[in-house]
Amino acid sequence: MSSASEESRAHARAAREFVSEAEEILERMRSDLADLADALAASRDTDPELINGLFRSAHSLKGAAGMFNLEEMGSLAHHLEEILDALRLGRMPLEFPALQLLDEAVATAGLLLDRLQQGELSGDALKRVGDLVQRIHLAVDQPPPAPTLGSASVALDASVLRALTEYEEHRLQENLRRGKQIHLVEATFEILSFERSLSELTRAVRAVGELISTLPAPGEAPEAQIRFSLLVASDLPAEALDSRLGQPNLRITAVHDPSAAAGEPRGAPSARPQAARPGSAALPAPGDAAAPIDSLRSISDTVRVDIHKLDDLMNLLGELMIQRTVVAAIAQRLAAERETARIARELEKVHQALDRRLRDLQAGILEVRMVPLRQVFERLARVVRRMRRDTAKPVRLEICGADTELDKLLVEELIDPLMHVVRNAFDHAIETPEQRVAAGKPPEGCIRLDAFQKGNHVVIEVSDDGRGIDLEAVRERALAMGLVSPDQALGSKEIVDLVFAAGLSTRTEVTDTSGRGVGMDVVRTNLASLGGVVDVRSKPGRGTSVSFTLPITLAIIQALLVRVGHQRFALPLTAVRETLPLETEALQHSHHHEILNLRGEPLRLLRLRQVFGSAPSAADGKPYVVVVAVGDARLGLVVDRLDGQQDVVIKPIRGPIASMRGITGATDLGDQEAVLVLDVAALIDDASRSRETS
Amino acid sequence: MSGADAAPLDELLVVTVCDDWYALPVPRVREIVRQRPITPIPNLPGFVLGAISLRGEVIQVLDLRTRLELPAYRPDEPSARDRRRIVVLRGAEGSLAGLLVDRVVEVWRPAESELHPAAARGPGSEWISALCARGERFVSLIDADRLLEPSRAA
Numbered sequence: 001m002s003s004a005s006e007e008s009r010a011h012a013r014a015a016r017e018f019v020s021e022a023e024e025i026l027e028r029m030r031s032d033l034a035d036l037a038d039a040l041a042a043s044r045d046t047d048p049e050l051i052n053g054l055f056r057s058a059h060s061l062k063g064a065a066g067m068f069n070l071e072e073m074g075s076l077a078h079h080l081e082e083i084l085d086a087l088r089l090g091r092m093p094l095e096f097p098a099l100q101l102l103d104e105a106v107a108t109a110g111l112l113l114d115r116l117q118q119g120e121l122s123g124d125a126l127k128r129v130g131d132l133v134q135r136i137h138l139a140v141d142q143p144p145p146a147p148t149l150g151s152a153s154v155a156l157d158a159s160v161l162r163a164l165t166e167y168e169e170h171r172l173q174e175n176l177r178r179g180k181q182i183h184l185v186e187a188t189f190e191i192l193s194f195e196r197s198l199s200e201l202t203r204a205v206r207a208v209g210e211l212i213s214t215l216p217a218p219g220e221a222p223e224a225q226i227r228f229s230l231l232v233a234s235d236l237p238a239e240a241l242d243s244r245l246g247q248p249n250l251r252i253t254a255v256h257d258p259s260a261a262a263g264e265p266r267g268a269p270s271a272r273p274q275a276a277r278p279g280s281a282a283l284p285a286p287g288d289a290a291a292p293i294d295s296l297r298s299i300s301d302t303v304r305v306d307i308h309k310l311d312d313l314m315n316l317l318g319e320l321m322i323q324r325t326v327v328a329a330i331a332q333r334l335a336a337e338r339e340t341a342r343i344a345r346e347l348e349k350v351h352q353a354l355d356r357r358l359r360d361l362q363a364g365i366l367e368v369r370m371v372p373l374r375q376v377f378e379r380l381a382r383v384v385r386r387m388r389r390d391t392a393k394p395v396r397l398e399i400c401g402a403d404t405e406l407d408k409l410l411v412e413e414l415i416d417p418l419m420h421v422v423r424n425a426f427d428h429a430i431e432t433p434e435q436r437v438a439a440g441k442p443p444e445g446c447i448r449l450d451a452f453q454k455g456n457h458v459v460i461e462v463s464d465d466g467r468g469i470d471l472e473a474v475r476e477r478a479l480a481m482g483l484v485s486p487d488q489a490l491g492s493k494e495i496v497d498l499v500f501a502a503g504l505s506t507r508t509e510v511t512d513t514s515g516r517g518v519g520m521d522v523v524r525t526n527l528a529s530l531g532g533v534v535d536v537r538s539k540p541g542r543g544t545s546v547s548f549t550l551p552i553t554l555a556i557i558q559a560l561l562v563r564v565g566h567q568r569f570a571l572p573l574t575a576v577r578e579t580l581p582l583e584t585e586a587l588q589h590s591h592h593h594e595i596l597n598l599r600g601e602p603l604r605l606l607r608l609r610q611v612f613g614s615a616p617s618a619a620d621g622k623p624y625v626v627v628v629a630v631g632d633a634r635l636g637l638v639v640d641r642l643d644g645q646q647d648v649v650i651k652p653i654r655g656p657i658a659s660m661r662g663i664t665g666a667t668d669l670g671d672q673e674a675v676l677v678l679d680v681a682a683l684i685d686d687a688s689r690s691r692e693t694s
Numbered sequence: 695m696s697g698a699d700a701a702p703l704d705e706l707l708v709v710t711v712c713d714d715w716y717a718l719p720v721p722r723v724r725e726i727v728r729q730r731p732i733t734p735i736p737n738l739p740g741f742v743l744g745a746i747s748l749r750g751e752v753i754q755v756l757d758l759r760t761r762l763e764l765p766a767y768r769p770d771e772p773s774a775r776d777r778r779r780i781v782v783l784r785g786a787e788g789s790l791a792g793l794l795v796d797r798v799v800e801v802w803r804p805a806e807s808e809l810h811p812a813a814a815r816g817p818g819s820e821w822i823s824a825l826c827a828r829g830e831r832f833v834s835l836i837d838a839d840r841l842l843e844p845s846r847a848a
């Protein structure tokens with residue numbers, strides 16, 4: 001008996017884990033379905049990406065259900081996927097009956113979820129799933145609608161038609177049905193730069209129509225060139241398309257013009273969907289046949305990889321990149337001599353091709369390291385749920401941008417700081433329901449997690465609608481701790497910054513979940529070690545928002561190389577705002593510091609030579625200022641020379657000394673010499689600290 | 695792990711620093727490389743010379759002279775410039791450190807009878823775990839594990 005109840009408890013636990021993820025997926029599907037219904041109601045052309053997005057959502061739901069061993073939900077998600085696949089490939093007409101079925105399936109999934117949350121699946125819910133699955137079978141097994149216009153009406157080479165995937169074939173059909181013009185755009189690019197040119201062309205095509213397929217063009221291309229054929233659907237006739245794309249070296253052929261007569265077969269091979277589908281009723285329905293194989297695949301098509309193996313790959317890649325620079329250097333040396341100049345050109349070509357592939361490889365590995373923030377957000381959601389249960393304080397958690405991706409290692413490091421901030425918000429920031437009502441707010445508090453990408457950074461915001469930071473209390477506390485002097489004028493921004501000062505906490509009581517003396521200073525230090533920054537904004541009575549800004553990945557950075565004396569340093573390019581020669585006229589001394597007048601704004605200067613004690617080298621010319629910034633804080637680093645930009649792999653400096661202030665690591669630029677990578681955040685921090693103490 | 699108990703079984707790498715003989719346990723030696731340019735790292739204790747890059751790995755190099763409180767290198771010291779080597783040590787938990795020595799002499803396995811407790815306390819004696827008699831000479835056995843222990847920057 002006890003084992004049975006244990007089992008049901010374990011089941012309930014798994015169910016809880018699943019619920020928050022599924023909730024989000026279903027929410028996304030509801031919103032996509034609503035968009036789809038709107039488009040249909042207005043008889044607008046539907047964006048194929050809507051169906052594709054829904055299909056991906058259903059697939060995620062199925063995957064999650066499989067992971068947690070939730071059979072009914074898995075089966076429902078699988079059948080949802082079936083309908084969507086049929087719609088996607090045009091086997092089923094995208095009309096209201098299909099939409100209704102989808103709506104119902106999503107609603108039923110919601111019901112299942114609700115029951116799971118309560119810990120049991122009752123008979124009526126199971127029956128509803130069974131009924132629905134039956135109806136989905138019937139609907140999906142309908143013979144596909146006969147194409148209104150055969151692909152045969154398209155003046156395309158049979159080899160091109162055969163090369164289309166089933167999905168592309170369907171998109172072609174769909175565009176024919178909508179009476180679009182179909183064009184074959186043939187483009188010729190230089191091999192060395194075709195990726196960029198192709199993506200430019202693709203963008204241009206998408207602005208004026210739908211890109212059905214990109215195919216390598218048959219036939220010989222001139223040397224060092226490559227040809228592509230793009231199958232494009234658009235409202236524009238060929239000449240108009242040509243002028244809109246506005247690129248040279250394009251040849252556009254109209255392969256289907258709806259105004260012309262169409263429909264007679266031309267003896268081209270029939271479209272694949274018909275040929276591929278089992279026509280006989282005696283054959284098992286595709287859904288049934290695919291089910292066991294499909295569900296196996298959905299579990300095994302992801303591989304768990306130890307992050308350190310990826311680190312090893314990254315290291316290998318780093319070494320390859322070093323070798324690449326060596327090749328470039330050899331090519332340059334050869335180019336200097338007349339008799340080897342020709343070899344140099346060939347070598348340069350090899351180098352460029354190598355460079356491109358290495359970058360692809362790098363992007364590929366980096367992509368594997370990326371994980372969505374969903375996991376972290378879900379753990380936070382569980383913590384909030386637990387706190388809500390334990391304290392009976394009504395607080396709602398809103399999650400946005402859980403799909404934003406970040407380096408796996410960063411995600412791990414983020415959990416504690418985020419947890420800290422969320423607990424703080426729950427415990428301290430959000431008032432009791434009575435206080436909230438008295439302040440004219442809804443009794444239920446709200447904590448919002450928001451993640452989004454901003455350039456090469458990811459921003460994660462935790463905001464609440466609580467009482468805001470009590471500026472007076474922080475001020476008093478800072479006074480008591482001697483962090484500020486009584487006559488010091490403090491703006492609200494400075495006071496909010498004080499929240500980060502070590503040990504400053506305005507709360508005296510300690511709760512179970514927060515306030516154990518771990519303050520915002522710890523959060524900031526942890527973040528800084530990852531190259532991230534924390535910022536706090538607060539409005540009294542309105543709420544507080546803490547934002548974390550982090551680099552997307554730690555593994556490879558673009559760096560600006562500078563030289564001080566004989567020593568080289570690398571600065572992360574993301575922190576570099578600009579560089580300029582140091583004009584002594586613009587230099588001023590103020591309170592022991594050098595200040596540069598930068599377009600009317602004062603810029604504090606830091607001579608790296610002083611920080612790093614390099615001996616002056618004899619042939620120094622005019623020094624340069626590298627303006628670096630983290631958040632709002634800026635600093636001008638004075639260096640002797642700028643050595644250009646380069647991608648560098650940051651390595652830890654291994655040895656008995658673990659912490660090196662101002663240095664994030666080192667890199668090798670190909671000459672077997674360690675070059676220090678500077679920690680800009682720490683340099684700025686130290687500079688501003690010395691301002692406070694002076 | 696350190697100390698005289700485990701040491702007699704190990705082969706020793708005999709090196710010289712300031713004309714004194716020292717030994718490092720061979721199982722702790724990962725490789726020996728020629729001296730190469732060492733990138734200085736600011737604001738670190740004097741016994742850290744800086745870092746070298748070894749096939750993409752960046753490793754701190756310790757100055758054995760400073761650590762053992764022996765006279766420092768003079769920039770013009772001619773004695774054995776091209777005999778200097780960096781001995782890369784590997785700790786039990788995978789920790790690494792380079793050690794700059796004047797000269798690598800030989801690999802030698804002492805007999806148990808040749809092993810003596812470390813000499814009385816003196817400058818730098820905390821890094822010496824035993825004294826070995828190599829013929830006429832005494833060789834100080836360096837406590838490699840202790841040397842590799844993490845310490846905090848000042």
